[in-house]
Amino acid sequence: MSPLQKVLLILTLLFLVSVDAKRKRYIKSPRVAVPFPIFGAFDQKNPFLGIKNTDFETDFKGEWEVINPDSGVSAMQITLMPTNKIIVYDATVYRTSRLRYPEGVPCVPYIDPNSKQQLEDCFAHAMEYDIETNQVRPLKVTVDPWCSSGGLAPDGTLISSGGWNDGSKSLRYIRDSCPDCDFRESIDALQEPRWYGTQQILANGEFIMIGGRRAFSYEFIPKEGQKSTKAYFFPFLYETSDLDENNLYPFTHLMPDENVFVFANNRSLLLNPNTNKIVRTFPVLTGGSRNYPASGSSALLPIRLDDDKATSLETIKVEVIICGGNTPDAFITAEGQKVYLPALQDCARMVITDPKPVWDTEVMPSRRTMGDALNLPDGQILLINGAKKGTAGWWDAEEPNLEPALYNPDKPKGQRFKVLNPSGIARMYHSTSALLPSGKIWVAGSNTHNTYRDVDKFPTETRVEAFYPPYLDPNLNNYRPQILQDSSDKNLRYKARFEIHFSVPSGGQITKNDIKITIYAPPFTTHGFSMNQRLVVLNSGNVAQAIKGIYKVGSMAPRFPGVAPPGYYILFVVHRGVPSQGMWDKNVVLVTPLFIMEMLSCSTSYC
Numbered sequence: 001m002s003p004l005q006k007v008l009l010i011l012t013l014l015f016l017v018s019v020d021a022k023r024k025r026y027i028k029s030p031r032v033a034v035p036f037p038i039f040g041a042f043d044q045k046n047p048f049l050g051i052k053n054t055d056f057e058t059d060f061k062g063e064w065e066v067i068n069p070d071s072g073v074s075a076m077q078i079t080l081m082p083t084n085k086i087i088v089y090d091a092t093v094y095r096t097s098r099l100r101y102p103e104g105v106p107c108v109p110y111i112d113p114n115s116k117q118q119l120e121d122c123f124a125h126a127m128e129y130d131i132e133t134n135q136v137r138p139l140k141v142t143v144d145p146w147c148s149s150g151g152l153a154p155d156g157t158l159i160s161s162g163g164w165n166d167g168s169k170s171l172r173y174i175r176d177s178c179p180d181c182d183f184r185e186s187i188d189a190l191q192e193p194r195w196y197g198t199q200q201i202l203a204n205g206e207f208i209m210i211g212g213r214r215a216f217s218y219e220f221i222p223k224e225g226q227k228s229t230k231a232y233f234f235p236f237l238y239e240t241s242d243l244d245e246n247n248l249y250p251f252t253h254l255m256p257d258e259n260v261f262v263f264a265n266n267r268s269l270l271l272n273p274n275t276n277k278i279v280r281t282f283p284v285l286t287g288g289s290r291n292y293p294a295s296g297s298s299a300l301l302p303i304r305l306d307d308d309k310a311t312s313l314e315t316i317k318v319e320v321i322i323c324g325g326n327t328p329d330a331f332i333t334a335e336g337q338k339v340y341l342p343a344l345q346d347c348a349r350m351v352i353t354d355p356k357p358v359w360d361t362e363v364m365p366s367r368r369t370m371g372d373a374l375n376l377p378d379g380q381i382l383l384i385n386g387a388k389k390g391t392a393g394w395w396d397a398e399e400p401n402l403e404p405a406l407y408n409p410d411k412p413k414g415q416r417f418k419v420l421n422p423s424g425i426a427r428m429y430h431s432t433s434a435l436l437p438s439g440k441i442w443v444a445g446s447n448t449h450n451t452y453r454d455v456d457k458f459p460t461e462t463r464v465e466a467f468y469p470p471y472l473d474p475n476l477n478n479y480r481p482q483i484l485q486d487s488s489d490k491n492l493r494y495k496a497r498f499e500i501h502f503s504v505p506s507g508g509q510i511t512k513n514d515i516k517i518t519i520y521a522p523p524f525t526t527h528g529f530s531m532n533q534r535l536v537v538l539n540s541g542n543v544a545q546a547i548k549g550i551y552k553v554g555s556m557a558p559r560f561p562g563v564a565p566p567g568y569y570i571l572f573v574v575h576r577g578v579p580s581q582g583m584w585d586k587n588v589v590l591v592t593p594l595f596i597m598e599m600l601s602c603s604t605s606y607c
């Protein structure tokens with residue numbers, strides 16, 4: 001080595017060390033001491049974080065209400081939009097629904113596969129459901145979105161990907177609500193056909209699309225108008241596919257370190273979407289198969305930023321829960337012999353971020369396949385819909401599970417479940433549910449047939465119900481916070497403090513140990529999995545009473561996009577287990593400076 005080379009090498013090393021030190025300082029540094037205008041004291045150490053006062057007691061076991069007797073389209077795939085409309089669609093393959101295109105909207109020509117004749121399809125297979133009025137507006141999809149996936153992009157556009165047949169490589173987009181806003185379709189945008197794949201948002205706000213039937217790969221969703229250029233082979237999907245597959249609609253969750261947790265059948269790993277490397281693998285979850293068509297469900301437990309240990313990227317704890325499913329052969333047994341094997345009755349939790357993670361299994365009150373696992377604003381998880389026997393697939397299940405189960409992850413094992421009041425309507429294959437800003441659960445769909453059946457043991461469902469979880473007990477209304485939207489901050493910026501104003505009818509002294517601020521990312525739900533769903537409990541400070549019954553609380557937005565990727569969130573103030581009406585209405589959006597810049601210059605596909 002020449003002297004000059006030596007000097008250069010030393011300089012380079014010094015530079016790298018200093019960059020690394022800076023990075024570490026950035027990650028490890030305690031919360032920045034920005035003065036907090038109203039309270040001053042936003043405790044650096046905060047000894048009370050995580051120690052919350054107990055929830056208000058309620059014996060209310062929930063209530064059901066039919067809110068639309070015939071919505072027209074059976075809700076197979078849904079997303080709640082920031083416009084307070086739910087985008088709903090099922091499949092064009094049926095060529096029928098209970099909702100026709102309005103006068104003036106041209107029907108869709110198609111070739112009938114049997115007669116080879118050209119026919120016209122005048123039925124809507126998609127709609128926009130207004131959660132305030134319960135009215136619907138037909139939407140148009142022309143290529144088949146059957147068993148597709150989707151997600152809400154950071155700007156509030158629903159991007160839906162894949163499907164069947166002519167729709168299997170398609171992308172579809174919809175955003176604003178106006179009398180003639182409709183889907184924009186990109187027909188051949190994906191590299192591989194993706195039927196039963198999972199679309200996952202990444203920390204940069206873009207989406208990865210993983211798997212699909214016989215698609216042992218993943219790819220990235222391109223900007224609108226462009227095509228995806230590459231599919232990355234992902235042998236894990238091939239390895240976890242058994243006789244019945246049982247690994248479709250893989251469960252995926254974005255991790256704080258920006259890797260993607262992928263669970264398929266009974267195995268799981270962490271995938272780095274930037275380097276395409278498998279970062280680590282996890283223990284096998286025994287007991288049966290968890291993904292389609294065995295169809296268990298999965299959610300992340302709330303990510304607790306109010307935990308005083310969650311001070312750096314490395315110490316934020318992320319725990320996954322997977323519930324139900326069926327045995328590996330349950331689908332073939334149902335298809336072949338019309339024998340419906342009992343669904344699994346266990347849930348298993350694993351701390352993904354633990355250095356030595358293990359699955360911890362517990363028993364559910366009842367068996368469940370094809371259920372949804374929804375994060376509730378108060379931090380509990382609701383298991384709802386599904387069947388007690390059989391699997392996903394047409395005519396492949398029996399014994400609807402009519403009783404939701406409420407799961408409190410914070411209670412000791414054995415005391416976590418509470419069985420709630422049953423619905424009168426079977427919600428099995430192709431059913432869905434969604435948490436609304438009001439805290440109610442929107443429940444719809446269920447079609448166990450290859451067409452719309454009016455008369456059957458399990459008819460095609462177009463009735464929509466609302467379920468009122470226990471926290472909506474009217475006896476709790478006196479404690480229920482109401483966010484004062486006009487004076488509260490709405491644009492949350494990473495690492496930045498913000499302030500929420502709220503009122504509580506009961507008045508009285510409320511401390512920070514009574515209040516949780518939670519933000520909820522509304523998912524895309526289909527086939528028992530709510531893609532991109534997450535609930536983050538923010539770190540919040542002291543509560544001050546301005547005048548009687550009116551309070552202010554300071555809180556801090558997440559510091560890392562892997563904890564909460566950019567986009568729209570519903571923000572709740574939760575008072576000892578009693579949530580406010582959520583605030584979003586096109587307003588609560590977690591933004592990165594970069595994202596704002598993109599919005600301003602309108603250089604992205606989302607403009």
Ligand SMILES: *[C@@H]1O[C@H](CO)[C@@H](O)[C@H](O)[C@H]1NC(C)=O
Pocket residue numbers: 240241242246265266284285286287288289328
């Ligand atoms: C995992 O799933 C595969 C495919 O269904 C099955 O063959 C295997 O026995 C399962 N492993 C365990 C440990 O349960």
